[in-house]
Amino acid sequence: MHEGQLRVPLKTVRELVDAQFPEWRSLPVRRVASQGTVNAIFRLGERFTARFPLQPREVEAARRWLECEAEAARELLGRTRFPTPKPVAVGEPGAGYPLPWSVQTWVPGVIATEQDPGDSFAFAYDLAEFVSGVRAIDTRGRSFEGQGRGGELQAHDGWMETCFRHSETLLDVPVLRRIWAVMRELPRGESPDRMTHGDLIPGNVLVSDGRLAGVLDVGGLGPADPALDLVSAWHLLERGPRQALRQQLGCDDLEWERGRAWAFEQAMGAIWYYHQTNPAMSRMGRRTLARIIADPPSA
Structure with missing residues (x-):
């Protein structure tokens, strides 16, 4: 999927776990089929997940990112009733793998690409509750930084x-x-930055019986445009549940349209970038784009 993408054989994972965490030597290791684009994922026993970054980078930069990711996971843990991963450990390079890697708790459920919740009003209400819970976390004076989604659209x-x-x-x-x-051209408005998950796409959302069962990939938690997590309305929901989500969150027209714009930006990137290498991500982008076009802003 990426230039210079790292290979992570199962044998390497086994060697790293056994050497660095001998208390887990008896736990089976198995690769998790994933549409994720950032990490190779392995199940470690029944309770843990080992995550190996796929893109090459400088070792200390990778370690700082894993530390920030763990800090974000701890900040979100227990702040909503929906399970999220708990950081457990950070491993070191070795056995031919050049970067630090992490271990988190396993969160049960089926990803939303495999059990589509798009027509579920109950799921939409759950999702609204999760977004509200994240927004309620204190920013502690922090504001959006960086070049990713969450600042100004024109950027x-x-x-x-x-x-x-x-x-x-x-x-x-x-x-x-x-x-x-x-x-x-949509203005930011006067809403201050609020805490956001930052990447509420189907692959990061777990479903059980049409309800929200958990949320993954929480390392991007941070302050941003409050509209950012509204990408979930377009990535995950059909028109009726989408409107239920909006009503539950009390979004005004400007916030709703900025959420649509962030979803548009993300979908456009996913379609072409993963067209050959991750067809599921590309299809997600196409479906999101189709929803945006089929449900235009009201005049």
């Missing part, structure tokens, strides 16, 4: 131009350019 013009260029054989780019031209 993503360069990335969107890259997406349009790579999508010319895949999508109706002239139409999509016109949509972005409107979206990028």
Whole structure:
């Protein structure tokens, strides 16, 4: 999926676990089939998950990211009634794998790409409760930093131009350019940054019997545009439950449309970037885009 992507054989994981955490030598290790794009995931016994970053980077930078990820996971843990991973340990490079890696608790459930909750009003209410719970976490004076989603929409013009260029054989780019031209002008408004999960896509959401069972990949928790977690409305829900989510959260028109814009930006990137290497992610982007186009802003 990425240039220079690291390989993580099962044998390597076994060697690293046995050497660095001998208390887990008796636990079976098995690869988890995942549509994730950041880590290779392995089940370690019944209680733990070992996560190995896929993209090469400098060792200390990787370690700092894992420490930040663990801090974010601890900050979210127990703040809603929905299970999220608890950080357990950080492993060191070895056995041919060049980076630090992490161990978290296993959160049971089925990812939303395998058990689609899109028509479930109960799931929409659960999702609204989760987003509200995350927003209620104190920012402690922090505000959005960085280049990712969560700041100003216009800051993503360069990335969107890259997406349009790579999508010319895949999508109706002239139409999509016109949509972005409107979206990028949406003002931030006066809402202060609030805590957000930052990546509420189907692969990070666990479902059981049409209800929200847990949320994964919590390392991006942080202050951002409050509309950012509204990407979940477009990634996960059909029209009726989507409107139920909006009503439950009390979104005004501007916040709702900025959420749509963040979902549009994310979907556009997923479609072309993962077209060959992660078809499930590309399909997610296409479905999100179709929902956005089929449910335009009210006049």
